[in-house]
Amino acid sequence: MGIEGIGARVARKEDRRFVTGAGRYVDDMVVPGMKHAAFVRSPHAHARIKGIDVTAAQAMPGVIAVLGGRELQADGIGNLICGWMIHSKDGSPMNMGAWSPLATETVRYVGDAVAIVVAETKGQARDAAEAVEIDYEELPAVTEAVAALEAGAPQIHPEANGNLIYDWEIGEAKAVDEAISRAAHVTRMRIVNNRLVPNAMEPRAALGHYDKAEDHYTCWTTSQNPHVARLVMSAFYNVAPENKLRVIAPDVGGGFGSKIYIYPEEIVCLWASKKSGVPVKWVADRTESFLTDAHGRDHVSEVQMAFDADNRMTALKVDTIANFGAYMSLFSSAVPTYLYATLLSGQYVIPAIHANVRAVYTNTAPVDAYRGAGRPEATYLLERIVETAARELGVPPAELRRKNFIREFPYQTPVIMNYDAGDYEASLSAAMEAADYAGFEKRRDEAKARGKLRGIGMSCYIEACGIAPSAAVGSLGAGVGLWESAEVRVNAAGTIEVLTGSHSHGQGHETTFAQLVSDRFGVGIDTVNIVHGDTDKVQMGMGTYGSRSGAVGMSAIVKALDKVEKKAKKIAAHLMEADEGDIVIENGECKVAGTDKTVPWFQVALAAYTAHNLPEGMEPGLKEGAFYDPSNFTFPAGCYICEVEVDPDTGKTEIVQFVAADDFGNIINPMIVEGQVHGGIAQGVGQALLEGTRYDPGSGQLVTASYMDYTMPRADDLPSFQVSTSNTPCPGNPLGIKGCGEAGAIGSPPAVINAITDAIGTNDLTMPATPQAVWSALKSATRH
Amino acid sequence: MSKVEMMVNGRKVAGEVEDRTLLVHFLRENLGMTGTHVGCDTSQCGACVVHLDGKAVKSCSMLAAQASGSDVITIEGLAAGGELHPVQAAFKEHHGLQCGFCTPGMIMAAVDMINRHPGGLDEKTVRAELEGNICRCTGYHNIVKAILAASGQMSAGAARAA
Amino acid sequence: MYQTNYHRASSVDDAVKLLKSSDDGKLLAGGMTLIAAMKTRLAAPSDLIDLRHVGELKGISVAGKEVTIAAGTTHAEVAAHGELARACHAICHLASHIGDPHVRHMGTIGGSIANNDPAADYPAGLLALGATIVTNSREIAADDYFTGMFETALEEGEVVTAVKFTAPDQCGYAKFPNPASRYALTGVFVARRGGEVRVAVTGAGDDGVFRATAIEEALAGSFDPSALEGVSVSADDLMSDIHASADYRANLVVVMAKRAVAAAKG
Structure with missing residues (x-):
């Protein structure tokens, strides 16, 4: 590695603009003539629209247009769709209800968009939005998935009888039941995975601009995957043909999954721009984000894990009900199926696994992938039940895990996944050592003397990321391929542009991707520019989610670099009259190995473009593109240990130590990887301790719709983290990397809850373990 | 409508705004200074923090008219010439930011915090003092590290100057 | 936020005059609660009378055990006041835990107790201290002042100008x-x-x-x-x-x- 190459801890190139306030987010964009939009949203969780009267609103000061769903439908704008087909176990396709970008007949959750108001100022748009009169006939609502499945529950979509979207299974039910009946011990639990609101700090925003002269649309949007947005808006929503639609995702202030999806607002802003003749900007306020961003998690599961007399796992049986909210968001169907149940083997040899998953409509915000997406739910379920089993069996939790670890690779699980590499023992040992696990009992005694209950908990997670092999996901129902593209353009003076279909919204691609180039050619990262987030600049891409930018996005860059290197070497060899095979490129020079002959990198580039002296038959120029389709998922894994102190008087939990030992394969920039782990842990701790999304079950109102009521992790809720990595390189991609973006959020929640339940001596605790929840658990444990 | 006048980053500015205009919107929309961000509606996230007459305040929670006559420093006014302020430099060096959205408010809060603790800071104090700034990306680990480093550097600088 | 009209008061008398001449006006102290409520359209005063520049509403005086805190004093000023800390450290401690540092730079003791949020800190302090709330027209004992959730003994046009108390043992x-x-x-x-x-x-x-x-x-x-x-x-x-x-x-x-x-x- 060079000082700026692979493995170097390089400070980020993009930071200069962010620390000086020069970042450019969607809300910072100004287009001449631009006006402002506000959406009229349903105040009811479920209601029939009997009439809409916009007369008063249209007469308000500054109002340019008030538009509703009927006009949208008349213009042929299509319904929103879920792009991953899941079939129920009886072979029937999933029951997808219609989702119009603006509701016309029925509203199905609080926040459902009904109309858009365009006005001179944001304040005027909101004033007028309040003046739109909608006659609603309220209908009964249901917010919890279990209740939505009950007989007599309100019917939310005519297409989904009994609110059931699909009833899907994986694994061998019979083998699992037999193993359970033969088991020496069975641990049984009901496990709830709490609903979360992603809360990227930049609220969603869209700026739609229809240029009449060019008959061309531009959409600036807070997207993790602008190309997918363009594809879907063209091919399915009929907003504009692909060649007449440019989607730009500039600086984006965090995503965590919530900015993958195409929402009603960007569609409606684009359409409204054409309709009203002005560029239309909409920016969500925070409460709008709470109401309408796709939420995450929300599973209720019954779980059984069977053991033989030697404490070896023999079977896992899972029955999960997943709350999908009022509409099927873009990738929602894949989350509790192929991103969840396929990970239920965890790090363990479990001969028989069966999972049944029912997806259910409710009168709540749509639910889709949020950091980890399915894998946190699988990990929480598994690591809670393993910990509980260890307590029931009276064996140390680490020992039970060790006994059941997968130790030979590749390993085929009973639930599709084929793990390619890993060393779970290494992570566990590293974490236990870093946490001074052996010294815990002493610390527990010392805490007790201070009146505090101290506990320790661990979690050994595995996840599948670097999504994904296109043919494989296609066979499982995905509507798109999950490859990535790259183009490397060497300019005539030797500077380099890398165009990528990945999108950075905090991950630091402008630095890590440049490090790849620096590593290859020995040029400084300041001479390399990363271009992303604009469909007019980058031809096609699949975007950033599922920890795929490294394993998939960077692999595409590597392929393009290979091609550039090959051509550059040919040119250099020609210039120096040497053999192509003898050329090495390093420190910004092309050299003939074993001689003192060199030609600077920029001269090779210049030669490519002057084309005065190229090898015979060679095309001028130095620019190569590549598409990379992965051959398998990648499998990051690790062990997290959390140590807590609970104040028994108030139930408040303090995290006194948090250790993460991860195996991400090879690492490009350790500083950025550590940052990803820190952030992931904070979100996982947030889920475990703080973040509870509450709908009022009667009215269906979102009660936690602002930071007054939804607890975001703050600096004083968290400790500094001890993070380390080990490395079993991923054999499946050229860089040997696995991905690190979601691990923290996947591995941490069970470690936290295992620690608290260890401290308080009762297992009866659900997330979030708020002070009141812990105090109540303690109180009922003492009472019994 | 109100006529407002203030010093922003050392420059006298004036404008005619609706009385309901928030300071943050005056900065962003009237002055085109988009470094100051809005991340919530309830005065909690701190993405909008600026300095008003030398003190950190939330520019989303005051009217532009309230700030008329005051001296305002925003994130755009922190770097002297081309050189980053020590807190900006520390955030970059210690990877105290990811998506960058909370960063301007975080840095303005950090500068204020360091100013109020000339004797230096410890981790516990930094975490407590960050109560008014929310970050979703970093888990705060590297933000705390950056502030401690900048504080150390600035108080060492102050000690040298004394 | 709905439309509103902003006025900057130069004195307490001026504020009262402005308040009386307004349709549905409200006094604006630090604004930490009022502006937030207006942003979410939960409050819609026709007029805002800004007290932040009224000199007579500033300052803390400590004479032995007798403490007077002018209504426009910010939480940060109370938290950092050395003399006050020596007389009654708990009130400084209380102020230092209101909101966050940025809120404490704007929020004032007068604004807090005029609003009387059921979860605000100052009402507990003043009630336990047996403080007296001083207004432009009278003095009210804390026991009589806090009358319920978001409710106080203040009458129309009455402005809190200070609170005073004798530091306890x-x-x-x-x-x-x-x-x-x-x-x-x-x-x-x-x-x-x-x-x-x-x-x-x-x-x-x-x-x-x-x-x-x-x-x-x-x-x-x-x-x-x-x-x-x-x-x-x-x-x-x-x-x-x-x-x-x-x-x-x-x-x-x-x-x-x-x-x-x-x-x-x-």
Whole structure:
């Protein structure tokens, strides 16, 4: 590695603009003539629209247009769709209800968009939005998935009888039941995975601009995957043909999954721009984000894990009900199926696994992938039940895990996944050592003397990321391929542009991707520019989610670099009259190995473009593109240990130590990887301790719709983290990397809850373990 | 409508705004200074923090008219010439930011915090003092590290100057 | 935010005049609650009368045990006041835990008690201290001033100009913050003058700040956390919401009272 190459801890190139306030987010964009939009949203969780009267609103000061769903439908704008087909176990396709970008007949959750108001100022748009009169006939609502499945529950979509979207299974039910009946011990639990609101700090925003002269649309949007947005808006929503639609995702202030999806607002802003003749900007306020961003998690599961007399796992049986909210968001169907149940083997040899998953409509915000997406739910379920089993069996939790670890690779699980590499023992040992696990009992005694209950908990997670092999996901129902593209353009003076279909919204691609180039050619990262987030600049891409930018996005860059290197070497060899095979490129020079002959990198580039002296038959120029389709998922894994102190008087939990030992394969920039782990842990701790999304079950109102009521992790809720990595390189991609973006959020929640339940001596605790929840658990444990 | 006048980053500015205009919107929309961000509606996230007459305040929670006559420093006014302020430099060096959205408010809060603790800071104090700034990306680990480093550097600088 | 008209008062008299001539005007102190409520369209005053530039509303004076804090004094100024800390450290401690540093730079004691949010900190402090609320027209004892949730004895056109109190022999404040908003989920202020103990609770009551007489009686006998062992508070008149049940709040009242006493005793 060079000082700026692979493995170097390089400070980020993009930071200069962010620390000086020069970042450019969607809300910072100004287009001449631009006006402002506000959406009229349903105040009811479920209601029939009997009439809409916009007369008063249209007469308000500054109002340019008030538009509703009927006009949208008349213009042929299509319904929103879920792009991953899941079939129920009886072979029937999933029951997808219609989702119009603006509701016309029925509203199905609080926040459902009904109309858009365009006005001179944001304040005027909101004033007028309040003046739109909608006659609603309220209908009964249901917010919890279990209740939505009950007989007599309100019917939310005519297409989904009994609110059931699909009833899907994986694994061998019979083998699992037999193993359970033969088991020496069975641990049984009901496990709830709490609903979360992603809360990227930049609220969603869209700026739609229809240029009449060019008959061309531009959409600036807070997207993790602008190309997918363009594809879907063209091919399915009929907003504009692909060649007449440019989607730009500039600086984006965090995503965590919530900015993958195409929402009603960007569609409606684009359409409204054409309709009203002005560029239309909409920016969500925070409460709008709470109401309408796709939420995450929300599973209720019954779980059984069977053991033989030697404490070896023999079977896992899972029955999960997943709350999908009022509409099927873009990738929602894949989350509790192929991103969840396929990970239920965890790090363990479990001969028989069966999972049944029912997806259910409710009168709540749509639910889709949020950091980890399915894998946190699988990990929480598994690591809670393993910990509980260890307590029931009276064996140390680490020992039970060790006994059941997968130790030979590749390993085929009973639930599709084929793990390619890993060393779970290494992570566990590293974490236990870093946490001074052996010294815990002493610390527990010392805490007790201070009146505090101290506990320790661990979690050994595995996840599948670097999504994904296109043919494989296609066979499982995905509507798109999950490859990535790259183009490397060497300019005539030797500077380099890398165009990528990945999108950075905090991950630091402008630095890590440049490090790849620096590593290859020995040029400084300041001479390399990363271009992303604009469909007019980058031809096609699949975007950033599922920890795929490294394993998939960077692999595409590597392929393009290979091609550039090959051509550059040919040119250099020609210039120096040497053999192509003898050329090495390093420190910004092309050299003939074993001689003192060199030609600077920029001269090779210049030669490519002057084309005065190229090898015979060679095309001028130095620019190569590549598409990379992965051959398998990648499998990051690790062990997290959390140590807590609970104040028994108030139930408040303090995290006194948090250790993460991860195996991400090879690492490009350790500083950025550590940052990803820190952030992931904070979100996982947030889920475990703080973040509870509450709908009022009667009215269906979102009660936690602002930071007054939804607890975001703050600096004083968290400790500094001890993070380390080990490395079993991923054999499946050229860089040997696995991905690190979601691990923290996947591995941490069970470690936290295992620690608290260890401290308080009762297992009866659900997330979030708020002070009141812990105090109540303690109180009922003492009472019994 | 109100006529407002203030010093922003050392420059006298004036404008005619609706009385309901928030300071943050005056900065962003009237002055085109988009470094100051809005991340919530309830005065909690701190993405909008600026300095008003030398003190950190939330520019989303005051009217532009309230700030008329005051001296305002925003994130755009922190770097002297081309050189980053020590807190900006520390955030970059210690990877105290990811998506960058909370960063301007975080840095303005950090500068204020360091100013109020000339004797230096410890981790516990930094975490407590960050109560008014929310970050979703970093888990705060590297933000705390950056502030401690900048504080150390600035108080060492102050000690040298004394 | 709905449209509003901004006025900057030059004096208390000026403020009263502006208020009276407005349709549905409101006084604007630090604005930390009012502006937020206006942003979410929960408040819609026709006029805002800004008190922040009224010189007579600034400052803290401490003469022996007699303390006067002008209404426009910010939480940060109260928190950092050395002389006040020597006379009554608990009130500085209380102020230093209101909101966050940026809020404390704007928010004022007068604004806080005029609003009388049921989870605000100052009402507990002033009620336990037996403070006097001074307005442009009269003086009101804290016992008479805080009349219920968001309700006070203030009359139309009346402006809080200062609060004053005599520093007690010992006092302390302990707050258990709401994990989300960081307002008091339960905050307890205890103050002892000779054998008399006053204990005021914020955040927990279903009608705003109140005095916890059971705790006062227990502490009057012995001003020590141990005096509260076995003492319980009825959950009957306490608030239940998504953050805390009345039972949990009842528990917190006793726990925070113990901690406040421990703090008072240093």
